[in-house]
Amino acid sequence: MTQYQKTEEIIDDNFGGEFERTPVPNSKLKGWKSFLGMYAGEHAAGTEFMIGPLFLAAGASLKDLIFGLLIGNILAILTWRYIVAPIAVSSKFTLYYQLEKIAGKHLVKVYNVVNGVLFCFLAGAMITVSASAVGVPFDISFSIPESIFGLSSGAFSLIVIIVGLVMTIVAAAGYNTVSKFANIAAPWMIVVFAVCGISALTQMKVDSWDSLLLEWDKGVSIVQSVNGKVDFDFWKIVIFSWLCNAAMHFGMSDLSIMRFAKDTRAGWGPSIGMFLGHYMAWICASFMLAAQIKLTGDVSANPGAMAWSVVGWTGIICVIVAGWTTANPTIYRAGLAFQSLFSSKAKSYLGVILAGLVATAAAIFPSLSGKLLDFVGLYGAILGPMGGVIFVNHHLAKKMGFTKNYAEVKEIGFNGAVLLAWLIPVTLAMYFIFGQGLFPAYAVIPAWIASCLLYVMIMKFQKS
Amino acid sequence: MKILKIVSVLSISVLILLVSIFLFLGIMNISTVKILMLVGTIIWFVVTPFWMKEE
Numbered sequence: 001m002t003q004y005q006k007t008e009e010i011i012d013d014n015f016g017g018e019f020e021r022t023p024v025p026n027s028k029l030k031g032w033k034s035f036l037g038m039y040a041g042e043h044a045a046g047t048e049f050m051i052g053p054l055f056l057a058a059g060a061s062l063k064d065l066i067f068g069l070l071i072g073n074i075l076a077i078l079t080w081r082y083i084v085a086p087i088a089v090s091s092k093f094t095l096y097y098q099l100e101k102i103a104g105k106h107l108v109k110v111y112n113v114v115n116g117v118l119f120c121f122l123a124g125a126m127i128t129v130s131a132s133a134v135g136v137p138f139d140i141s142f143s144i145p146e147s148i149f150g151l152s153s154g155a156f157s158l159i160v161i162i163v164g165l166v167m168t169i170v171a172a173a174g175y176n177t178v179s180k181f182a183n184i185a186a187p188w189m190i191v192v193f194a195v196c197g198i199s200a201l202t203q204m205k206v207d208s209w210d211s212l213l214l215e216w217d218k219g220v221s222i223v224q225s226v227n228g229k230v231d232f233d234f235w236k237i238v239i240f241s242w243l244c245n246a247a248m249h250f251g252m253s254d255l256s257i258m259r260f261a262k263d264t265r266a267g268w269g270p271s272i273g274m275f276l277g278h279y280m281a282w283i284c285a286s287f288m289l290a291a292q293i294k295l296t297g298d299v300s301a302n303p304g305a306m307a308w309s310v311v312g313w314t315g316i317i318c319v320i321v322a323g324w325t326t327a328n329p330t331i332y333r334a335g336l337a338f339q340s341l342f343s344s345k346a347k348s349y350l351g352v353i354l355a356g357l358v359a360t361a362a363a364i365f366p367s368l369s370g371k372l373l374d375f376v377g378l379y380g381a382i383l384g385p386m387g388g389v390i391f392v393n394h395h396l397a398k399k400m401g402f403t404k405n406y407a408e409v410k411e412i413g414f415n416g417a418v419l420l421a422w423l424i425p426v427t428l429a430m431y432f433i434f435g436q437g438l439f440p441a442y443a444v445i446p447a448w449i450a451s452c453l454l455y456v457m458i459m460k461f462q463k464s
Numbered sequence: 465m466k467i468l469k470i471v472s473v474l475s476i477s478v479l480i481l482l483v484s485i486f487l488f489l490g491i492m493n494i495s496t497v498k499i500l501m502l503v504g505t506i507i508w509f510v511v512t513p514f515w516m517k518e519e
Contacts (some may be wrong), residue, residue, distance in 0.1 A: 184516055188508045191476045195484035195501070202488045312498030314480070314505050 023092035029262040035269025038257070041186035043270065043277030044193060046129040046303075046323030047122070047372060051244075052285025053301035054373050057223050058232035062216040068234045069282065072241025073274045077267075079242070079249040080258075083387075085267030087394045088258030095255045099386065102393045103418040104407035109340050111386060111422075116337030118247075118379050120355055123330040124362025127167060128369040130323030131160045133304030133316045141305050144370040152366045160363045167324060168356025171331040172349040182325035190276050192311065192318040197284025199310040200291035219290040223299045236439060240373060241278055243444045246380025250448050252387035301370070331356045377440030381429045384444045385422050388451030402459040417462060421455035465515045472512045479504025 055065055091098060100108045132142055135156055142152040151157055170178055206212045224230065248254045258266050288306040292298055295309070307315025335352030342350050362368055368375065397404035407415045428450070429443035483500045486492040492500075 184509065184512050188476055188480075188505065191480050195480055198484040198488050199494070199497070202494075311484075311501055314498070314501040317505060
């Protein structure tokens with residue numbers, strides 16, 4: 001046994017094999033192909049059942065959707081490959097530890113709580129999706145009220161509360177069991193996503209590309225006659241599909257995953273998952289709404305009812321499982337973020353319980369899931385800029401002549417430069433999104449670039 | 465384990481994917497397809513844990 005192997009074993013023993021505060025040792029690194037399978041399951045989630053139909057409801061043309069998603073997904077994969085992977089492979093740290101080195105442990109706590117709250121809203125949308133399927137056998141469907149904090153029927157709210165509480169308890173008590181179940185379900189789920197699309201095409205009696213375009217356009221015009229005219233053009237689709245995971249790539253959240261990579265080719269890891277989940281699944285899910293509109297004239301995107309209509313019980317099970325298996329880790333991650341709010345003596349499941357309750361409260365308002373296209377953009381606009389700081393710290397600190405990993409070197413718990421470089425772009429983004437009606441995904445890249453520039457300027461100014 | 469793996473693969477490729485193509489081609493009706501898909505789903509979740517746990 002070499003000294004290096006001994007050191008690795010010591011690290012393993014001390015840190016439970018997670019290497020949260022040390023670089024991942026060489027023996028634990030994985031080849032790039034391992035990341036293909038891991039991401040394939042991650043991107044076929046419950047929210048795909050919700051996001052897909054929203055494109056049709058938002059008035060996107062089918063051609064724009066097919067080509068826009070293609071380009072957007074390619075751009076997202078390139079971002080993982082050329083922005084995240086080089087930093088992850090070089091530093092081999094989690095996002096949180098990397099941030100702690102730059103921003104200080106107190107600022108990381110602030111970031112964690114913001115991250116946790118956003119995770120809760122995402123998990124809330126997944127609870128709504130699962131509840132929509134649970135309600136189908138009881139003939140309870142949900143309507144999306146106009147007001148953001150409007151409620152659906154009392155019966156649906158009750159189902160949401162029950163589903164949310166069950167998910168919360170399971171996330172707190174049996175996270176690993178659901179995680180294993182998610183691995184078993186993933187291949188089946190991807191096939192069910194595909195057959196939902198095929199069955200929807202059959203229901204629409206589509207037999208050619210032209211007839212599909214005709215049915216799609218009819219669906220869009222019926223939705224717009226009910227909801228009013230809106231536009232979701234080609235570039236909006238490209239930007240949305242590129243940046244809906246901005247927190248993971250531009251925001252560097254996936255440093256925590258890719259730190260296990262042997263080389264930067266791991267950055268290609270999300271490619272299969274993105275095209276299964278954010279291409280095939282979205283398009284198939286959008287066909288379900290088109291079929292529902294043709295058959296019933298109902299324009300509401302209710303994942304449970306749509307899946308029931310096209311593939312019966314298999315669809316119901318798939319919507320519940322897809323929502324559950326993705327809400328589970330989301331609630332768990334949010335819980336870990338909240339855990340820092342409690343004293344070190346507090347029970348380790350308190351954070352998860354708090355996260356589950358917040359997620360359930362969010363799920364009671366179905367408008368939040370109906371605004372998922374906006375929410376995921378908002379999520380990227382808030383968390384993405386912190387990735388800009390990490391990018392500058394890694395690539396430019398030495399070249400520009402300021403201290404790399406400033407908080408660690410100066411032994412401070414709160415780096416004000418990072419706070420300003422994060423807060424100023426996010427505040428401006430929020431102003432344009434909520435004050436001027438900007439589509440949230442459009443704010444992600446300007447906020448990220450602004451964060452990079454601000455961090456360089458503040459650090460240079462501080463040094464001078 | 466190999467046989468179980470084959471059963472799993474067949475359950476989703478034949479009883480779920482292939483029957484949906486038959487539905488599209490008009491060879492099967494929707495109610496038969498829905499039943500077969502449910503059977504495929506049950507087989508997948510009963511059989512797959514045995515070999516996936518091993519792997």
